[in-house]
Amino acid sequence: MSDLPDHSITARDVNLWYGKFQALRDVTLNIKHGLITSLIGPSGCGKTTLLRCFNRVNERYGYVTTKGEIHLLGKNIYDPDVSLIELRKSVGMVFQRPNPLPLSIYENVVFGLRVHAEGEALRRSALDEAVEKALTEVNLWHDLKDRLDHKAIGLQLEQQQKLCIARLLPLKPEIILMDEPCSALDVEGTAAIEELMFSLKGRYTLVIVTHNMAQARRASDECIFMLLGKMIEHSRTEDLFLAPSDPKTAEYIEGRYG
């Protein structure tokens, strides 16, 4: 078990290279269980790279070398006995552009179960139940319950993004990673997703990458500022924005660069 059981994610000296380019430098951090933690920093600072380390999906994007340890719920995910399939089942990701699969709404929600579950769990009644539960959790059930067989691609962007979150839930993930989940949405959509994040927090640990500092400020409990692959500062969101301890953080949140 982890030495710090109230932390969902613990990274120790994480260094990462894309080919010869070093994208992460000695990142060490502890992300608390059940909170919303936002990763902020200018483009190219390694936020998304770090996020993708947490379910090792980086390895699907080409040649990466990762050194260091990342403990998720006490287990080092870079241990040789870690199954990427099981890891990604517990650590889901939501993307910048909603990416519902070109299937029906229903099939999108049960996709994870179809991928992982066997036998009993794939009975029609079990799937129906999972769909209702997941869509209720993301506040879509009421709107979509009569057209579950429609194409998910036809939904509004906000609904698509909620559906993408709902798609993760039947697998009972522990951690949900969000890579700029609102940047394709309008103001109302953003508000709806943020509201949804608040309702999910507690049961899930949420890590969100955002370019939008105002969003980090209003929608996260803790905030991590990154610059050029290094973690500069990690503290409670209000502390980071009101009293940043590092001058680089202060200059960034003042908008001097970025």
Next chain:
Amino acid sequence: MNALPASSRFTETPAVRRKLRQEALAKWIFCAMAAAMVVPLLLIVGYLVVRAAPSLNLEFLLEVPKRGMTEGGIWPALIGTLYLVFISLAVSAPIGILAAVYLNEYARDNWFNRVINLAVINLAGVPSIVHALFGLGAFVYAARFGYSIISASLTLAIMTLPVIIASTREALASVPRSFREACWNVGATRWQTIKAIVLPNSISGILTGVILQVSRAAGETAPVMFTGVVFFKSVERGDLLPYYLNEQCMALSMHLYTISTQVPGVQPSIPFATAVVLLALVVIVNATAISLRVYLRSRKKW
């Protein structure tokens, strides 16, 4: 510039007029070249159909050649071509599609896969007469299939394989990466991703690529002439299964060559009618490919 009266601002100057003349000229040249491509096509098709008219009827398709191939129809050649095309694609389509799935979805960028890629590209550029010689050596002699439909079909399969691989890869690559990302991030394996998402969304492109190879396989002469197609084979009129696979057969492309150049005194409309049938076969196949693509596209949206 202040000297310019307001009323003459934004009006044409001589320099502008010169540019517009060049623009018009450029447009006409490009347009003429595009038209130049269509004219010969219309002329060829028109000329063929006019010359073929006396022979164009159902009887011509179903009848066998008569009186030393100077009269009669083309049934044995037509059915032979269908045999060759069908068998060759039945071999090359599965191999090509599966190979393309490997190359596009699984293969990492290492020397082994680079060699495979290079092989595919080079194989696509090999002239058909070289394929013919390869087929002769490999299938007729080495594999002891003899001069037969099976040898000819396998030779055509080898010839169409690289193009099928290339077109399938293109179809697979057109499936947006975001769909794959969505699958990876719920822990789907590559095979689950391919089965559930990639193949269903690229099938129209894959099928189109395969079907377009039908016309190529039907039109080639050299590979089949070397490996299993003969001048003449005695066949019943309208017989749907006239050949065994270890026998030689007739084919439209070869038949056209034979009656145009090798047999004296052929009824003049017959070679033209044969060409029209070959052309029509190609057009029908391509039209099928296009309508299939349109139909499958209309069912998917993203």
